[in-house]
Amino acid sequence: MSEQTKSGWLSRIREGLSRSSSRLSQGITDLFTKRKLDEAALEELEEMLIAADLGVTTAARVAALLAKSRFDQEISPEEIKSALAEEIATVLEPVALPLRPDPANKPHVVLVVGVNGSGKTTTIGKLAKSFRDQGLSVTLAAGDTFRAAAVEQLKVWGERTGSPVISRDQGADAAGLAFDALKEAQARRDDVLLIDTAGRLQNKTDLMAELEKIIRVLKRQDPMVPHDVLLVLDATVGQNAHSQVEIFRNITKVSGLVVTKLDGTAKGGVLVALAEKFKLPVHAIGVGEGIDDLRPFEAKAFARSLMGLD
């Protein structure tokens, strides 16, 4: 990454996370201005971290680690933020893994799942852009056959990124469509096939049955497919993201996460709680609606941005 791209990337993350970081950062500044790191201060800090959606386990652990080295000493807000950012980065480091299509797979098949409106279609568009920029050929499958608008939206992303879109009429069988898309992408020896799916969580049984069917039908063609199952989570739902991971993990083997809408929420800390609890790779984060607003997930930059640090 060039220096210029890197600084643009960092400022975008920082800007995106500003709603999450401003409250936390201000809270820490208020709490630790001329104050010792005593029992009461630690408790307040822990509560603040829980309120910022970092999760009870992470909050307790980072507070305890801080106490170990600095208990009863006067500590500046900046020092607290740096120390917290370091602890958070340690939690995030093992899960910060980009999605890398295996060149041996022609195509590398990525099934994209998630509840309605979580940002699946947009994420697919942005991923297609990033793969195309890497010189890879990409096919998109409009597996959300329930919503005509979803198909249209995917077609727009197909045009923008120069990726063929396989679609059927509204209401068509999603598994059949996925099967045809796989055959076409195989025949073309494409590098990547991204399959969109519907996400009607209000009817879990249907959702489960449909996803299971898509996977079963794909496996009939190639038992190794899908190579990745990407769960897209909307950060604005906060702690609800945990139950979404659990629901989708019961249906299928989720291989990684993309967390979207981090720009529109004060709940960015939820990503840390998810990392600690599920240890699933976080492939990318969404910090806006634009084509370049899907960013590889970088632990240290995310942790420092969350603390409002440069």
Ligand SMILES: Nc1nc2c(ncn2[C@@H]2O[C@H](COP(=O)(O)OP(=O)(O)OP(=O)(O)O)[C@@H](O)[C@H]2O)c(=O)[nH]1
């Ligand atoms: N601010 C912001 N908006 C986003 C982001 N990702 C997606 N969106 C917006 O969220 C809305 C829903 O995104 P979609 O991609 O349509 O979500 P979906 O999961 O495909 O939804 P369905 O098609 O209803 O299943 C759209 O208006 C997107 O532009 C993000 O990272 N930040």
